[in-house]
Amino acid sequence: HLDYFQGSMFDAVERMADMYPNYIAFDFMGRSVTYRRMVQEIEKCAKSLKTLGVRPGDKVTIAMPNCPQAIYMFYAVNLVGGIANMIHPLSAEKEIEFYLNESESVTAITLDQFYNKFESIRQNTKVVNIIIASVKDELSKPVRAGYMLTEGRKIAKIPKDAPVIRWKEFMNMGKACFWNYSVRRTGDDPAVILYSGGTTGTTKGIVLTNGNFNALGQQIIATNPMFRPGDRMLAAMPLFHGFGLGVCVHSMLSQGGRCILIPRFTAKSYAKQIVKYKCNFIAGVPTLYEALLRLPSMDGADLSSLKGVFSGGDSLSIELKKKFDKFLYDHHAVIQVREGYGTTETVTA
Numbered sequence: 001h002l003d004y005f006q007g008s009m010f011d012a013v014e015r016m017a018d019m020y021p022n023y024i025a026f027d028f029m030g031r032s033v034t035y036r037r038m039v040q041e042i043e044k045c046a047k048s049l050k051t052l053g054v055r056p057g058d059k060v061t062i063a064m065p066n067c068p069q070a071i072y073m074f075y076a077v078n079l080v081g082g083i084a085n086m087i088h089p090l091s092a093e094k095e096i097e098f099y100l101n102e103s104e105s106v107t108a109i110t111l112d113q114f115y116n117k118f119e120s121i122r123q124n125t126k127v128v129n130i131i132i133a134s135v136k137d138e139l140s141k142p143v144r145a146g147y148m149l150t151e152g153r154k155i156a157k158i159p160k161d162a163p164v165i166r167w168k169e170f171m172n173m174g175k176a177c178f179w180n181y182s183v184r185r186t187g188d189d190p191a192v193i194l195y196s197g198g199t200t201g202t203t204k205g206i207v208l209t210n211g212n213f214n215a216l217g218q219q220i221i222a223t224n225p226m227f228r229p230g231d232r233m234l235a236a237m238p239l240f241h242g243f244g245l246g247v248c249v250h251s252m253l254s255q256g257g258r259c260i261l262i263p264r265f266t267a268k269s270y271a272k273q274i275v276k277y278k279c280n281f282i283a284g285v286p287t288l289y290e291a292l293l294r295l296p297s298m299d300g301a302d303l304s305s306l307k308g309v310f311s312g313g314d315s316l317s318i319e320l321k322k323k324f325d326k327f328l329y330d331h332h333a334v335i336q337v338r339e340g341y342g343t344t345e346t347v348t349a
Helices: 009-019 035-052 068-079 093-103 112-124 141-150 167-176 210-222 242-253 267-276 286-294 318-330
Strands: 024-028 031-034 059-063 083-086 105-111 129-133 190-195 205-209 232-235 258-261 281-284 308-311 337-339
Touching: 009 035, 009 068, 009 210, 009 242, 024 035, 024 068, 031 035, 035 068, 035 167, 059 068, 059 093, 068 083, 068 105, 068 242, 083 093, 093 105, 093 112, 093 205, 105 112, 112 129, 129 167, 190 210, 190 242, 205 210, 210 242, 232 242, 232 267, 242 258, 242 281, 267 286, 281 286, 286 318, 308 318, 318 337
Parallel strands: 024 258, 059 083, 059 105, 083 190, 105 129, 232 258, 232 281, 281 308, 308 337
Antiparallel strands: 024 031, 190 205
16 A cells, blocks of 8 residues: 655655755756756746746646756646646647647747747647747757757757747746745646547547656555665656656656656667666667667676666567566676556556
C-alpha cells in the first residue's frame, strides 16, 4: 500500500527542492540546473503566465523537445492552475491545428524553428499568445557557438514584427506580477492533456490529473527500491509522450532524481550520454535497444552504473531481450531489461 501525495505536480517537485535544494534537477547539453534554481525559474515563468492572463483551467499548448524551457513551462502551467496540452513539435500543420482546437488552447509555446507552422494555422484557432523559445538561450557559451554554426544556421529568421513573444521577453513580463499567481490544486484536478496513438481511428486527447502523475512517480520508486535521490535518469523519451513525461521526467523530479535531457534523439547521442553521465536508469523503446547493440562506440563501454533498464512503448521480442541482457552482462551491468506496459489513458507502467 502507498500513501499517495495529494498535492499538485508542482507541489511534489517543490517538496524535493526544499529537501535537496543543491541537488541537480537536470542537465541539458553540458549545463546543470539545481532544484533550487529550477523552482525559481518555474515561479518566474508562472508570474509571466499570470501577466499574460492565463487563468485557472486555461489550456496551454507545449510543442517542445526535451529542453529546460519546456520543463519550466510545464510546471508553471501547473502552478497557475492551467492544463498543459503536450504535443509533438514535428506534427504537421493540420495536426497542430487539430490539437490546438481540440484542447481550446489560449497560449502556445514552441521553438523558433516551428514558428511558421503555428503562424500559418493561427487564424483557425483560439490561440491569443505564441511564445517562441530557442535552444541556444539555454546553452553554455562554447556549446552555443557550435550550435549556431551547425543547427542554428538552418533556422529561418522570424520577422521582427511577428506577433509572438520571445522567451526572454516572456520571462521578464513576470516582473509586473504583484498579485498571487499560485493556484491551490489537488491530486484530483486535471493537469495534463496527452494524445493517444490513433491506432483505432482519430487520435484522442486524454485528460490526466495531478494524482495520475504523482502516483506514477511513487509507484516507479516503490518498484525500484534501489533508487536514491540524486540518481541519474537518461530522459530521451519525448515530453509529449506519457513514458517520457511520466517516467523519465516527473517520476525523477518528484522524487529527487536527476534528468539528463536529450533534445534530439539519436542512438549515438544516447549511447554517449549513458557513458558520460554514468546513468543509473535508462528507459526506451525496443528499436533503441536494437540500435545500441549495433553501435561500434559501445564496444568496451562500462555500464556498471546501471540500476534499471526499462523497455516500453512497444513489445520487446524474446530474442531482443536475450541479446540485450547478454550485452548488459558483457558491459559489466548486473541487471537485466525490465519490460513495462501501460496505456496513455492512465500514464502508468
